[in-house]
Amino acid sequence: MAERVEAWWARRQFSRGADVPYPVGTYRDAWAPFPMLIRQYHPELNGGITLTQIPPAADVLLLWQCEAGHLFAATPTEQRARPGRERRRSAWCPECATLAKPPHIRPASSTRKSPRRPERALCAKTPAVPVGEPFVSECAPRPASAVEARLRADLFERLGVTPGFNAVRVGRAFFDHVEVWPDILLPELRIAVEYDSTGRFGLEHVGKREDADRRKDRLLRSAHWEVVRIRTGKLEKLGPHDLQLSGLGRTAVDRLLDTLRDIRGPLLIDAYLR
Numbered sequence: 001m002a003e004r005v006e007a008w009w010a011r012r013q014f015s016r017g018a019d020v021p022y023p024v025g026t027y028r029d030a031w032a033p034f035p036m037l038i039r040q041y042h043p044e045l046n047g048g049i050t051l052t053q054i055p056p057a058a059d060v061l062l063l064w065q066c067e068a069g070h071l072f073a074a075t076p077t078e079q080r081a082r083p084g085r086e087r088r089r090s091a092w093c094p095e096c097a098t099l100a101k102p103p104h105i106r107p108a109s110s111t112r113k114s115p116r117r118p119e120r121a122l123c124a125k126t127p128a129v130p131v132g133e134p135f136v137s138e139c140a141p142r143p144a145s146a147v148e149a150r151l152r153a154d155l156f157e158r159l160g161v162t163p164g165f166n167a168v169r170v171g172r173a174f175f176d177h178v179e180v181w182p183d184i185l186l187p188e189l190r191i192a193v194e195y196d197s198t199g200r201f202g203l204e205h206v207g208k209r210e211d212a213d214r215r216k217d218r219l220l221r222s223a224h225w226e227v228v229r230i231r232t233g234k235l236e237k238l239g240p241h242d243l244q245l246s247g248l249g250r251t252a253v254d255r256l257l258d259t260l261r262d263i264r265g266p267l268l269i270d271a272y273l274r
Contacts, residue, residue: 001059002075006047008060022053030056032234035202037079040064040093045071056080066093081207123177129169132190132223137167140181147248148195151230152184154253160272161188168192170219180216182227188272189264190225193256195248198233205235214238226263228256 003011012021031038031051041051045063054060054076061073070093125139143149156163165185174180182192196205196213205213217227217239229242230252237244241259245252261269 002061003059005049005054005060005062008058009047009049020053022055024050025052027055028052029234033198033202033206033236034080035198037064037202040066040079064093066096068093068096070095121176122173126167126169126177126179131169131171132225133169134165134185134187135167135169135179136165137179137181139177139179140166143183145195147197148183151193151195151248151252155184155193155256158253158257158274159186159269160274161186168220168223168225170223172219172222174216174219180219182216182220186260189260189268191260191263192220192225192227194227194229196229196231196233196235198235202233205231210238228259228263230256 009021013019015021038051041062042065043050045065054062056076058076061075062079063071063073064079065071072094123139126137127135129135143152165187167179167181168185169179172178183195184193186193194213198204198206203209213229217229220227226241227239229238230248231237231242231244232247235244241263243252243255243259245255257269257273
């Protein structure tokens with residue numbers, strides 16, 4: 001059961017035999033992918049203990065304050081999982097989230113049971129192609145990131161593989177589709193490249209979104225594709241071939257090509273170099 005931060009800290013002092021069981025900065029890298037949580041955490045509300053002294057998996061109740069001034073208690077695990085698919089800043093505060101979308105209250109006079117929602121049907125627009133086949137999907141979202149577009153252009157300038165594909169048929173449903181939409185597809189190499197950042201508000205590729213990324217990668221690998229994620233903004237690696245970069249500098253494509261060589265071998269990759 002989660003305990004107050006003061007009691008948790010005292011117990012850690014006793015078990016470790018130290019006045020400061022976790023020095024300031026111990027967990028800085030672990031918290032770095034969550035800038036919204038860093039802004040919501042205030043040591044003066046939590047016994048003077050900084051966020052970098054608290055393990056992200058600790059079962060401890062911390063006091064947080066959103067940008068609107070609401071105070072609420074939550075464990076690190078609850079907060080890291082809270083963003084989900086919500087892009088609003090209010091996703092980080094339960095009270096703000098309730099104000100943004102008030103719950104529907106059924107009138108007291110109503111006694112009729114609401115009908116059960118039918119199960120969401122899979123999209124019928126996915127073509128009947130074999131699992132693992134790349135294709136052009138009309139459901140795929142348009143690229144919204146200028147950085148991703150630059151990476152795509154730089155990579156296809158160096159590699160003579162077929163451009164234009166934006167989807168891969170997978171064997172199991174991913175939300176309401178049997179297709180996934182990686183950022184960049186290299187069909188001859190059967191490698192998908194993803195560009196991940198935490199986004200403007202720190203809500204992208206963390207919490208439940210990270211869980212969805214992992215599930216997407218598993219579906220691609222089960223369809224005999226490999227995945228390379230370029231992880232920025234202090235995001236940790238999800239797979240064995242991921243790259244952690246501070247940004248897409250001049251050496252980013254070179255490092256990516258080296259990773260492709262590690263996966264498929266230098267003879268195959270160099271054969272496609274322009």
